[in-house]
Amino acid sequence: MIHPEIEKRKTFAIISHPDAGKTTLTEKFLLFGGAINTAGAVKRNKANQSSTSDFMEIEKQRGISVATSVMGFEYKDKRINILDTPGHKDFAEDTYRTLSAVDSVILVVDCVKGVEEQTEKLMAVCRMRNTPVIIFINKMDREGKDAFDLLDEIENKLNISLCPLSWPIGQGHTFKGVYSIYNKHLNLFEPDKTKIADPVIEVSDLNDPSLNNFLKPKELEELKSDLELVDGVYGTLDQSMYTEGLLAPVFFGSAINNFGIKELLDTFINIAPSPRSREAEQREVLVEEKNFSGFVFKIHANLDPKHRDRIAFLRICSGKFERNKFYFHTRQGKKLKFSNPMDFMANEKSIVEEAWPGDVVGLYDSGNFKIGDTLTEGEQLQFKGIPSFSPEIFKEVENKDPLRTKQLEKGIQQLTEEGVAQLFTQQPGNRKIIGAVGELQFEVIAFRLEHEYGAKAHFRMLSYSRSNWVTSTDKKKLEEFVKRKGQHIGQDKDGSPVFLADNDFMINMTKRDYPDIEFHKTSEFK
Numbered sequence: 001m002i003h004p005e006i007e008k009r010k011t012f013a014i015i016s017h018p019d020a021g022k023t024t025l026t027e028k029f030l031l032f033g034g035a036i037n038t039a040g041a042v043k044r045n046k047a048n049q050s051s052t053s054d055f056m057e058i059e060k061q062r063g064i065s066v067a068t069s070v071m072g073f074e075y076k077d078k079r080i081n082i083l084d085t086p087g088h089k090d091f092a093e094d095t096y097r098t099l100s101a102v103d104s105v106i107l108v109v110d111c112v113k114g115v116e117e118q119t120e121k122l123m124a125v126c127r128m129r130n131t132p133v134i135i136f137i138n139k140m141d142r143e144g145k146d147a148f149d150l151l152d153e154i155e156n157k158l159n160i161s162l163c164p165l166s167w168p169i170g171q172g173h174t175f176k177g178v179y180s181i182y183n184k185h186l187n188l189f190e191p192d193k194t195k196i197a198d199p200v201i202e203v204s205d206l207n208d209p210s211l212n213n214f215l216k217p218k219e220l221e222e223l224k225s226d227l228e229l230v231d232g233v234y235g236t237l238d239q240s241m242y243t244e245g246l247l248a249p250v251f252f253g254s255a256i257n258n259f260g261i262k263e264l265l266d267t268f269i270n271i272a273p274s275p276r277s278r279e280a281e282q283r284e285v286l287v288e289e290k291n292f293s294g295f296v297f298k299i300h301a302n303l304d305p306k307h308r309d310r311i312a313f314l315r316i317c318s319g320k321f322e323r324n325k326f327y328f329h330t331r332q333g334k335k336l337k338f339s340n341p342m343d344f345m346a347n348e349k350s351i352v353e354e355a356w357p358g359d360v361v362g363l364y365d366s367g368n369f370k371i372g373d374t375l376t377e378g379e380q381l382q383f384k385g386i387p388s389f390s391p392e393i394f395k396e397v398e399n400k401d402p403l404r405t406k407q408l409e410k411g412i413q414q415l416t417e418e419g420v421a422q423l424f425t426q427q428p429g430n431r432k433i434i435g436a437v438g439e440l441q442f443e444v445i446a447f448r449l450e451h452e453y454g455a456k457a458h459f460r461m462l463s464y465s466r467s468n469w470v471t472s473t474d475k476k477k478l479e480e481f482v483k484r485k486g487q488h489i490g491q492d493k494d495g496s497p498v499f500l501a502d503n504d505f506m507i508n509m510t511k512r513d514y515p516d517i518e519f520h521k522t523s524e525f526k
Helices: 022-032 057-062 089-099 117-128 147-158 209-213 217-234 239-243 261-271 402-417 439-453 475-484 504-513
Strands: 009-016 069-075 078-084 104-110 133-138 161-164 166-169 177-180 185-188 201-203 247-252 293-301 310-318 326-329 334-337 342-345 348-351 360-364 374-376 393-399 422-426 431-436 457-461 466-471 489-491 497-501 518-520
Touching: 009 022, 009 089, 009 117, 009 261, 022 069, 022 078, 022 104, 022 261, 069 360, 089 117, 089 293, 104 117, 117 147, 133 147, 133 261, 147 161, 147 217, 147 247, 161 217, 166 217, 166 247, 166 261, 177 261, 185 261, 209 217, 239 247, 247 261, 393 402, 393 439, 402 422, 402 431, 402 439, 431 439, 439 457, 466 475, 466 504, 497 504, 504 518
Parallel strands: 009 078, 009 104, 069 342, 104 133, 133 247, 161 247
Antiparallel strands: 069 078, 166 177, 177 185, 185 201, 293 310, 293 374, 310 360, 326 334, 326 374, 342 348, 342 360, 393 431, 393 457, 422 431, 422 489, 466 497, 466 518, 489 497
16 A cells, blocks of 8 residues: 555656746746745745755856755645756756656657757657656747647657647637646636736636637637647547557646746646656665665765755655664665755755655764765665766766865766766876866856865866776676776776777777677666
């Protein structure tokens, strides 16, 4: 029997291409959930700010999310946990890891730009895990693509069947609101960018004569014929296909104006899956098991700039997590207890006494955790699905202030353990090489090293553009390979050897010369 506390949990990530309106949508969910009173942009005056999902200094300056934020709130007897992810492609790895910790996803598409490159990549990751996806088509108050054309584009580019559950009335300057197909309910709103506006009119029958006061006869006819066509082409929602990740419900709206958000949230809490069983390397871990288990999918240093703290974000998979109870750290083989585990409300934190599967708790960490670590009540488990991907840009760290070498080393160590980028150490000389997906990561590292650790670093570009983890069933042959290729070998955070190459040609030649060595593009090869 699944505990009612587990059933009421809905843990999901909001993902999108940059600028599609992901952070705005997150804030509006918090607004409807009563967690904040007014919403506003990332750069806003401090006085009335009560909660926002972008809280790192560099995020405020650049107006982008670079770290995943975790927020929880209660809505209609459900406990909703939102993980807001970075949209920028340079931080894709953080997003991939976050997707391992959620049960479903809301994908935001900009109606003006349609499906963009990053959207396709994120969808591919959801596909790897068959994560259920809901699509929110945003910015309907702008002149964009026709709704039917957008649906065709999404189906073709993202390779997923769709089922619209709400429908827009007009678009751009003629946009009047959204009709909920799921609840057969029409809401016409006045735009309000900050507070929840009262619906101007609520009707459940499109033949209601009072509609003529708000919609022109032509608009009403158009809506009716659109809905007929939607029904004929897309039919009704097949819940099981959605849960298996084969069909995506679609909603339309304008996050900045609060249009269509309530329809999305109300339907989401009805159809989105509660926490489900998870694959560990040893066995499948059932959500209803009595014994606690969970894994760390993210580490964040210095959430509070006044205190040098590190928080590990733990997704609970089974059992109940309790404060001050000893849990077994499977990689280190030791017991740990947590006296002040954190519950998150954007940058507001509170101590949590107990938490259930689907919840994400923050654990203060003095350096025990790495991404992917598992906590249990004694069983040796390792959850699957948190790989490191091969970076594309490699730079050597050069210290600009020798007097602050210690701070630099600590900063590099902590930031790479957070998963901002990957750290490879090369011998002789303990050279530190950082591998990242994009240039922006180096900017973030330099900025945070200076402002959080008081260290200055310069990054020298290297010729490498590929990295492969190397393994072999013959230990001697692996040792010989590492020795021979010394100048191309780095060690990752776990001490595993990684072959650094300039191009694919070099990797293919090396594979041919060393048939006993296996090459892996991600670290998840165990």
